[in-house]
Amino acid sequence: xxxxxxxxxxxxxxxxxxxxxxxxxxxxxxxxxxxxxxxxxxxxxxxxxxxxxxxxxxxxxxxxxxxxxxxxxxxxxxxxxxxxxxxxxxxxxxxxxxxxxxxxxxxxxxxxxxxxxxxxxxxxxxxxxxxxxxxxxxxxxxxxxxxxxxxxxxxxxxxxxxxxxxxxxxxxxxxxxxxxxxxxxxxxxxxxxxxxxxxxxxxxxxxxxxxxxxxxxxxx
Numbered sequence: 001x002x003x004x005x006x007x008x009x010x011x012x013x014x015x016x017x018x019x020x021x022x023x024x025x026x027x028x029x030x031x032x033x034x035x036x037x038x039x040x041x042x043x044x045x046x047x048x049x050x051x052x053x054x055x056x057x058x059x060x061x062x063x064x065x066x067x068x069x070x071x072x073x074x075x076x077x078x079x080x081x082x083x084x085x086x087x088x089x090x091x092x093x094x095x096x097x098x099x100x101x102x103x104x105x106x107x108x109x110x111x112x113x114x115x116x117x118x119x120x121x122x123x124x125x126x127x128x129x130x131x132x133x134x135x136x137x138x139x140x141x142x143x144x145x146x147x148x149x150x151x152x153x154x155x156x157x158x159x160x161x162x163x164x165x166x167x168x169x170x171x172x173x174x175x176x177x178x179x180x181x182x183x184x185x186x187x188x189x190x191x192x193x194x195x196x197x198x199x200x201x202x203x204x205x206x207x208x209x210x211x212x213x214x215x216x217x218x219x220x
Contacts, residue, residue, distance in 0.1 A: 064155040067177075072150045074184050074210075076219040079143040081208035082106065085191055086135050088198065088206035096201055099194045104130035106190045107138040113183050114145060116164040117176055126167050 082103070089099055108124045115122055130138065158177040165171050174182075195205035213219045 064158070067158070068150070068153060068155065071180055072147075073219060075146045075150060075180075077210050077213050078110075078184055078187055079139065079146070080213055080218055081191060081206075082139045082142075082187070084206040084208050085194055086132065086139060089194075090132050092198070092201075092203055094201055094203065096197060099197045100130070100132070100135070101127065102190045102194045102197070103135055104128050106187045107135060107142060109186055110142050110146075110183055111138070113179055114142075114149065117149070117162055117179060119162070 085099075085103055089095065089103065105127050107130070108126055108128050111124055112122055112126065128134075153176070158175065160176050161173050162176065162179065163171065163173050191206075191208055195208075198205040
């Protein structure tokens with residue numbers, strides 16, 4: 001708290017002191033506002049250009065690093081879940097075509113988005129006709145590729161924008177953070193479809209819940 005007592009000062013000296021007090025108060029208020037804005041920007045994970053524009057607090061940087069670790073764990077779960085689904089389909093007494101098609105699509109889409117991030121040409125069709133063996137090879141390869149990518153990804157890289165065309169040929173621009181989130185949700189969605197197909201066929205689908213994997217220590 002800043003206080004100014006001009007009771008015993010002359011008019012000139014009191015005026016000078018009050019001006020200095022006012023400047024001090026305004027400066028401290030502006031510092032508080034700037035700090036609050038910076039922290040809130042980080043907490044909301046706004047574009048990382050904000051990081052270059054402001055002297056970031058340790059609290060904000062810590063939250064971004066936590067997001068990177070969160071994504072790493074989510075992709076570790078994704079890889080484990082894909083392996084579990086493949087093992088379940090292989091063990092089926094009444095294998096159906098559609099579940100394998102969906103798993104192949106999941107794996108192809110994961111590779112496609114990584115290629116878009118890395119500005120590489122698309123190497124696979126969106127709906128490839130993979131065999132069990134090809135799915136297994138893709139799962140192993142993708143796990144390594146995503147692990148390497150996430151291990152090298154910087155906080156600033158999360159806000160990097162990538163330009164690409166979707167399967168309809170429409171041009172779009174997305175941040176890396178949004179792409180990573182989409183990849184995880186897209187894969188989980190189709191694994192849910194696979195589970196429904198397997199259950200409709202009278203069998204028990206793979207148990208791929210994240211909490212199950214975390215409780216059992218199946219992901220780090």
